[in-house]
Amino acid sequence: MTMTTRTVEKYETTATAQRIADRVHGARHLLVVTHDRPDGDAIGSTLAFARAARSRGVHATIMLTGPFDPSLRTLLVDEQPLFAPGSNPPEDVDLIAVLDTGAWSQLEHLGSWLRTRIDQCVGVDHHRTGDTGFADRIVDVSSASCTQVLIPIIQAMGVRLDTPGTGGAGSIAEALFAGLATDTGWFRFSSADAAVFSLASRLIGAGVQKDRLYRQLEETARPQRMGLLARALGNMKWVANGRAAVMILSPEDFTQSSGSAEDLAGVVNAPMTIGQVEVSALLSLNEPGPTIKFSLRSKPPAIAGGFFVDVNRLANEFGGGGHVHAAGAKFKGTMAEASAAITKALERALP
Template sequence: MKYESNTTLQVAAQKMRVARKVVVTTHAKPDGDAFGSVIALCEVLKRQQTDVTALFMPPIPSGLKNICGELKLTTYQDGYELPEADLYVVVDTGAWSQVAPIREQLEKYLDKTLIIDHHISGDIPAAFKHIDSKAAACCEIIAKFVDELMAHVFEDKVVSNALYVGIATDTGWFKFSNTRPQTHELAARLIAAGVDHAALYAQSEQTERPEKLKLMIRALSSLELLNKDSAAVMVLRKADFTETGALPEETERFVDIPQVVSSVQVVVLICEPLDDSPIRISFRSKPGKNAVNVADLAANFNGGGHTRAAGAKCDGDLDEVLAKVKNLLTA
């Protein structure tokens, strides 16, 4: 199945206008871009008197919850049933593996499901897809949608803050190679509308627990440099989480740290789950003439993402997964 747009922004926006009840969701363990995309879109739909559900599959990073204003959030739990709706919108992913808890229910409504995404791969056969893989963040696309849906939309503090957090976090606060002129232009519009970017950075990036630092030490202690120091691999085992008291979601940004070494072109972080869930693998690479397409690496584990940032989830033995990753990096 080719993962590409079949619906224009204008047509998709019209579907939202006429829908009386809309469910908006994103991938499990939402990052800033996923969370911001849901919040911005739901806030605008709410203001247009749409009955909207903002559905999240936990965990939700605590630093993000301050940007949702008075918007009610629905957190998925075992036994949750998707409400009947006129339209189901999935943002920042098009992969079944990332919405696994609701897959069985969502499959019943694919004929009225819209995907809005910026990734290069996905396998959810939704009836409507609006994909822009050149966008630095899904919030770049959502900004166009809310602009289409409501006049003076950036004057809404919840919307503008959510969009800014989305584009900032998905570009590493404008450091990553996916940052483009349109990203800075949107950031400028949002700041001009009143976004306090320094306060949002503090809320999003400087509210961590001491346990995260302890886990970071474990990750760096596990680091191996391979292939003439061009590749770095880190592993976090179940014991690392239990002994430090850190949570699985507190690994955010760890995979970026080894890129400070000039010779390192690609980084992989492998995390063993605390329960029976799959092993999580995160991939990152630097741009340049020796750039590694990490989406191709992730595909070896049925994952995907972007050329410079990708991920995968897989079952199996941790050491076997580690060995496979090393083989790929040294091939």
């Protein structure tokens, strides 16, 4: 009998911060990329890393893939990234930093190009799983954001982060802070631990203007959001003795408020401010059709170890999923059927 041994490589750190810094110093043209549909941490990470490399005299280009929230554009300031698909990566690139992901599935448009240059790639990430297998990578799942993982690398590059007056618009510190703030829900999530606050303190000490950044990133919705919110609250139903709220938005609501699916961000959260509410559900259908979108939110327990509703499991019942406190699903049927089905599921989850 023969034993076949197959090494399944773990997704973990293989390089030191100094090793990554040395590779940056040895590069002529660094390309910085991140996952498709980049969020605040992805954009913040690419900006911080490219700006740090440039401050050490290394030519750096950022390439972003897919749509992203228009408010994040304000972080770019003078930066002019390349966008994929559409433009091609520069030919003379000799080092590629892949940030905030280690999964080929999140690198759809650049994946095949990156695969041909795998020995030029380094990875920096804070996610638990990945399959890109770059030889030099730093994976720190204890970090709240990828920008936090970048700190020791940027320091090893010889870049100072604490100098007062260096944290303004378009700075390395601002980009690092943007990733840290957005990935921790502005320091509310459990990932916002003492190390996160201490890093935030350093960055604010460098001059990062958190109030301006908050306004720039979080208070930029279109007026249409208020119209949709008013309609959602107007038809809200309490279920399970007021411990859950169900809101409905039909195609008519979207037409009359001139709103679109993008204007929905945050609407599902409105009932969560009510003390007795454990779960909020928003059922939306932005144009006539058979597929209704469920958005579900729940609160963490009121006391450590106490009761809470796992909305990921609730969403699973409808073929969807997500996280414990934020999930979604798609429902085929009429709005009345959708409303009856979610009401029944909520009453079961909140006996």
